[in-house]
Amino acid sequence: MAKRISYPLFDEDRCKGCELCTTVCPKNIVVMSDRINAKGYYVATVTDRDECIGCKFCAQICPDVVIEIHREEREE
Amino acid sequence: MARKLMKGNEAIGEAAIRAGCHLFFGYPITPQNELPEYMSKRLPEVDGVFVQAESEVSAINMVYGAAGTGSRVMTSSSSPGISLKQEGISYIAGAELPCVIVNIVRGGPGLGGIQPAQSDYFQSTKGGGHGDYRLIVLAPSTVQEMVDLVQEAFDLADKYRNPVMVLGDGMLGQMMEPVEFKEREKLDFDHSSWATVGIGDRETPNIVNSLYLDPQELEDHNIKLQKKYDEITKNEIRYDTYNCDDADIILVAYGTTARIVQDVIPMAAEQGIKLGLIKPITLWPFPYDVFKEYSDSAKAFLSVEMSMGQMVEDVKLAVNGKKPVHFYGRSGGMIPTPEGILGKVNEILGGLK
Numbered sequence: 001m002a003k004r005i006s007y008p009l010f011d012e013d014r015c016k017g018c019e020l021c022t023t024v025c026p027k028n029i030v031v032m033s034d035r036i037n038a039k040g041y042y043v044a045t046v047t048d049r050d051e052c053i054g055c056k057f058c059a060q061i062c063p064d065v066v067i068e069i070h071r072e073e074r075e076e
Numbered sequence: 077m078a079r080k081l082m083k084g085n086e087a088i089g090e091a092a093i094r095a096g097c098h099l100f101f102g103y104p105i106t107p108q109n110e111l112p113e114y115m116s117k118r119l120p121e122v123d124g125v126f127v128q129a130e131s132e133v134s135a136i137n138m139v140y141g142a143a144g145t146g147s148r149v150m151t152s153s154s155s156p157g158i159s160l161k162q163e164g165i166s167y168i169a170g171a172e173l174p175c176v177i178v179n180i181v182r183g184g185p186g187l188g189g190i191q192p193a194q195s196d197y198f199q200s201t202k203g204g205g206h207g208d209y210r211l212i213v214l215a216p217s218t219v220q221e222m223v224d225l226v227q228e229a230f231d232l233a234d235k236y237r238n239p240v241m242v243l244g245d246g247m248l249g250q251m252m253e254p255v256e257f258k259e260r261e262k263l264d265f266d267h268s269s270w271a272t273v274g275i276g277d278r279e280t281p282n283i284v285n286s287l288y289l290d291p292q293e294l295e296d297h298n299i300k301l302q303k304k305y306d307e308i309t310k311n312e313i314r315y316d317t318y319n320c321d322d323a324d325i326i327l328v329a330y331g332t333t334a335r336i337v338q339d340v341i342p343m344a345a346e347q348g349i350k351l352g353l354i355k356p357i358t359l360w361p362f363p364y365d366v367f368k369e370y371s372d373s374a375k376a377f378l379s380v381e382m383s384m385g386q387m388v389e390d391v392k393l394a395v396n397g398k399k400p401v402h403f404y405g406r407s408g409g410m411i412p413t414p415e416g417i418l419g420k421v422n423e424i425l426g427g428l429k
Contacts, residue, residue: 016250039190063252064252
């Protein structure tokens, strides 16, 4: 049976490190990383992609359109 | 006109273009990069000129040259870059030329960081460069205010033939908010007595200069400048007050910090503490006189800043010893929290009992 999975992708060079996305994730898997992007900001990232429920909260709150939520059908 | 969602830095650019500024000279630095980026895209569309100079020193001297023609011109940078521009700013002030300089402040000293701060208050309001000169310093606290004040900055610069600084911070520059570009009355300024645009039918050429080797002549020039600064102080002070009439403690904050303080006021009210806010909009000229109205009724003043304590010195001058003046600040890109400010308020009230 096919299983639907979701995960966020971060366009890291657009991120300004405002941390808004980290405040809305119901699973607390969106956190700040220790990577610095081309602009010089610490960027947001996801700790455990398997935990993502695809609620899109992080993508919707991001003022700089950094985050995309991808959904895929995967065979069990 | 409809409101548009814009990033602070980009909104500054659009506001400047709508104020008739078609010349921009700058050099990139975070956190204001979106502003030159926006100008590089938009200025060619309005037959303007965008130059990315080879350095900040070069950029401010291009501004000096352009301002000498009486054209509206702007440059922008962030703290370390503004330090590099100080020589040029002093020359422009000395030569009495109008221009707008945007400083999207980041933490210092030195290269510091790229996160928001308000630690360039001294540099902006007390000199920065050499000599007896003043900048008109405008401090917006929302993207909308930034747009309005940038447009106003060009009028003030032309009115007084003086450089005007718009002092934001990394948070305002990066923040996205809805803005409306209001139609402004177009003022007419006569530049013919000083602008270097060709001799025309005048007898002598206009010369842009800040060199006076005769000491008496230089003193006369300084006295003339001082009279202009007195005139600006008389006419152009701007500030807002909130809730000050029956406040126990009046908080003083500008820019981003003023917004945080506005969140603290209702939090304190829940605890039965009455707080007010004086929000200076012109940091120079500083609104000293408004403090007199409240220095009898308030028990204490608290200056809240994203610095280690700069504007607090002007607050002390304004309160003039009548009431205690306290300070609460975060620095280096750390943002004061409402809880932290309220904690300081409680500490002051504990001490007052």
